[in-house]
Amino acid sequence: MRDRFEPMNRHALWKDVPSVDWNSWTWQQQNRVRTVEELEKLFVLSESERSAVAATLDEFRMAITPYYASLIDPMREDCPIRMQAVPVAKEMEVLPSEYVDPLGEDPRMPVPGLIHKYPDRALLYATHHCPVYCRHCTRKRIVSNPETAPPWSQLQAAFDYIRRTPEIRDVLVSGGDPLSLSDERLEAIFRELRSIPHVEILRLSTRNLVTLPQRVTPNLVRRLRPYLPIYVQTHFNHPRECTQEAYDAAALFADAGFVINNQMVLLKDLNDRVEIVQDLNFKLLQMRIQPYYIHHCDMAQGIGHFRTKIDDGIALLEKLRGWNSGLAIPHYVVDLSPGGGKVALVPNYVEHREGGQWTFRNYRGEKYHLEEPAEASRLTPVE
Ligand code: SF4
Incomplete structure (x- = not known):
């Protein structure tokens, strides 16, 4: 392979x-x-x-x-x-429907640099710096701007907020690209976060596997390993990015017990064809990277030339699901502006429904009827 x-x-x-x-x-x-x-x-x-x-x-x-x-x-x-x-x-070119802050992050910072948008998770803005500035970046309002670089005192205030907010169980270290920081600074961040008892899940959001795989060194992995479980979230968009160098970098993480998943962005004329997405997803699986999301290109300013129709995204998913291993099927999500959060979209496989009588179509377009037994149990209602 x-x-x-x-x-x-x-x-x-x-x-x-x-x-x-x-x-x-x-x-x-x-x-x-x-x-x-x-x-x-x-x-x-x-x-x-x-x-x-x-x-x-x-x-x-x-x-x-x-x-x-x-x-x-x-x-x-x-x-x-x-x-x-x-x-x-x-x-x-900026369209009237676009936003400077499409994910509504700025109003959801209880302390500078910490975005607490969803109930149980928070995103830590650890650096403004990335090896490559992706032209479709959703956070271009702050990324690449040295004035947004968080000093340690700002990170400390973020740790303090997380420490006194017990509902946060999942922290995503992001930016910018956190692997732009030194090994020492990264270790200090993960050590602080891991010392907070209610923080169960740590995530590291990085595109270095794609743009600078040389950054993933045995020393980096050794320093972060004590703080596992750490989920590495990366961002491959095209199979051409799956080189031997990227494979080797992913292997260093995977061999050490990090779990890696990929968040692709659907980009017009770049990866919006089913054979490209298929090829990418199967290459990722060989690299032990789980295809996790296909993001609909969001409503950030100046990236309209990358945006596809939502219908095209759903149609693309329809050509994957059923035809490909379920491991190679990411969730297709739209992140609602400004700050509404992600919604997952799937093709509609229900043709007709009347009470417990359902008619589905499968991935080949064949019709199947399902009659639910009257005694099928209902979920206990949530109080
Ligand atoms: S690596 Fe991520 S944060 Fe940095 S420019 Fe690319 S998309 Fe934006």
């Missing part, structure tokens, strides 16, 4: 970089592509890209690791990696 994972080919610009540097996450961070001039050394830019890189530098910066940049097909403007990493002029 592993031979289905190709090591990525370095772009010619970096072919003479010694392996010790190439495989160092700090070297990758320090040598990120951040300007038009650097980008033009990689491939010929379109007019839309050239103008957008300059225009978005102050708003939502561009940064691309040499690793992720090497996955770009230099000949294709519609390369799925390029579309996620390189700004285009359409980012400047």
Whole structure:
């Protein structure tokens, strides 16, 4: 199975970089592509890209690791990696139906940097920094902005809030990408959270497996392992991102007992075809990553060019369910703006219902009738 994972080919610009540097996450961070001039050394830019890189530098910066940049097909403007990493002029178009804060996070921060939106879980904004700034990012209002970097005193206030809020049993360490922090800082965060008795579930939200797999080192894994169970939530969007390097990074986590799941975002002309999603999900399963969510592209400003129709998302799910192993079927969710939370959408398989008489269609469109026995038990009503 592993031979289905190709090591990525370095772009010619970096072919003479010694392996010790190439495989160092700090070297990758320090040598990120951040300007038009650097980008033009990689491939010929379109007019839309050239103008957008300059225009978005102050708003939502561009940064691309040499690793992720090497996955770009230099000949294709519609390369799925390029579309996620390189700004285009359409980012400047804001629709009236879009929001600066589409998930309604800012009004739901009891202390700065801690989002407490759902009853039993909270999200800790641990850093503003990411190796690559994804052009479809939902949190672009704060991510990449150094002014939003939380100092330790702010994190301490968040720990204090969690400590005095016993209904929080699940904390998601997010950002930005928390793996941009040092091993020491990450360990300190997880140690604090694990010391809170009512916090049962810890999650680490990171796209480094995709954009900078060199960041997942034996030392990082060793430092975080004492705080298991930790659920790693990552964000692969396309099978081209499933390289041998990504496989090896996922294996370090999985071998140490971390559970990894994936949250794909459905992106127009990038991954909105069933064969792409299928290929991605089966590659992820081989990497021991559970396909968990397909997110409908949310209502953040300037990402309208990525958005598909909800009907298309449901139709895509219909082509997966039944035809593919249930392990490869993520939940398709819409995160309601502003701040309504996620709702899961499924194709409607009920053709007709009258009392206990049900008519279903299956994934092949065949009709099946089900008569519920009158004595079938009812759930005890919740008080
Ligand atoms: S890694 Fe996540 S937080 Fe960072 S830019 Fe990408 S989507 Fe946004």
